[in-house]
Amino acid sequence: MKKNHNQVLVALMLLFGMLLLTACTAEATGGDPAPAAEEQTEQTWQAEPTLEDLLGEDYVSYLTETITMQMGNRMEKDPEVRYYPIEDSAPLTDYVAIDETTAFEVDEEGNPVILFPAGTVTDEANGEQSFRIPKLYQ
DSSP states (O other): OOHHHHHHHHHHHHHHHHHHHHHHHHHHHTTTTHHHHOOOHHOOOOOOHHHHHHTTTTHHHHHHHHHHHHHHHHHHHOTOOOOOOHHHHHHGTTSSSSSTOEEEOOOOSOOOEEEEESSBBBBBOOOOOEEEEOOOOO
């Protein structure tokens, strides 16, 4: 009988401890622990921006014009580097996709930097090509 009594006391003490812990947790989070967990999840999960988010609805033509202009400027500065779209008088989109699948990074100023694999817009020996695109202020 004494053994059962001790087990009941231990169970009650554990139950009391769990209730006390729950009450302390609820008090520390303002009474409801769920919103704190939701806020933490929202802070850690933020969707990566898209090119459309950064450059607006007409980002495809803006990117095409800006990159083509930068290619022309680079060829003027360094005659050894040849860009296929400029040399062939062909649209940039004949060589690379300019759409939601276009690879890019965002620089420290929030501008997208478009990345083309080696050999897609110039000789492979010139390596990966990157083009910093100034953000449009919308």
